Amino acid sequence: MLVACWSPKGGSGTTVTAVLLALACVRTSGEALLADLTGDVPAALGVPDAAGPGLADWLDASADVGGDALGRLEADVGRGLRLLPRGAGTPSAGAALRAEALASLLGADHRAVIADCGLADRSPGRDLCGGATLSLAVLRPCYLSIRRALAAPVRPTGVILVTEPGRSLQRRDIEDVLGVPVWAEIPLDGTVARAVDAGLLGARLPRPFERGLERSLDTVAPRSVR
Numbered sequence: 436m437l438v439a440c441w442s443p444k445g446g447s448g449t450t451v452t453a454v455l456l457a458l459a460c461v462r463t464s465g466e467a468l469l470a471d472l473t474g475d476v477p478a479a480l481g482v483p484d485a486a487g488p489g490l491a492d493w494l495d496a497s498a499d500v501g502g503d504a505l506g507r508l509e510a511d512v513g514r515g516l517r518l519l520p521r522g523a524g525t526p527s528a529g530a531a532l533r534a535e536a537l538a539s540l541l542g543a544d545h546r547a548v549i550a551d552c553g554l555a556d557r558s559p560g561r562d563l564c565g566g567a568t569l570s571l572a573v574l575r576p577c578y579l580s581i582r583r584a585l586a587a588p589v590r591p592t593g594v595i596l597v598t599e600p601g602r603s604l605q606r607r608d609i610e611d612v613l614g615v616p617v618w619a620e621i622p623l624d625g626t627v628a629r630a631v632d633a634g635l636l637g638a639r640l641p642r643p644f645e646r647g648l649e650r651s652l653d654t655v656a657p658r659s660v661r
């Protein structure tokens with residue numbers, strides 16, 4: 436199963452949410468693959484940037500470079516989590532054509548695959564969302580985020596809501612406006628920010644977020660196969 440995490444607005448916490456979801460999948464099913472299309476995942480995990488080619492290079496390669504090459508790009512970041520790094524390349528306009536093939540390959544993987552696709556209006560992350568099993572918009576409960584989500588070129592399957600104290604918009608408001616369910620609510624908490632700053636986010640899933648991700652995990656890694 437391929438789960439694409441994206442946001443219509445910068446600063447929503449998409450990368451950290453994708454990392455938390457991947458770590459939660461590892462905790463429940465023993466393994467997961469995290470695909471990084473933004474280049475920010477290593478910093479969030481507290482691991483060095485991978486040297487050599489990555490997804491950006493694969494997307495820019497010729498059609499005869501197949502799925503076996505993706506496996507060679509993977510990096511082991513420990514505890515059952517593997518990373519497909521972005522790489523140093525800059526995908527060309529033609530990379531959008533390869534994004535469909537990438538989505539098909541990742542969706543057929545036996546592991547839960549979580550993709551950090553970044554902003555919805557940027558390729559190739561935008562194109563990967565279209566072929567994902569689940570397309571999850573990461574939003575904060577603010578008017579600007581909802582407005583951007585309505586205008587986004589990607590239609591979400593559901594929403595991961597990063598909740599903030601003092602906001603008037605609630606889960607039901609988001610669901611009513613966007614017409615899709617909120618799969619999980621994650622509290623905006625200093626625990627994660629401190630873990631990212633210290634490079635410790637990859638070491639363990641912060642306890643406050645296990646409950647918030649429970650519904651998403653039931654979809655990504657059903658209890659019957661855990």
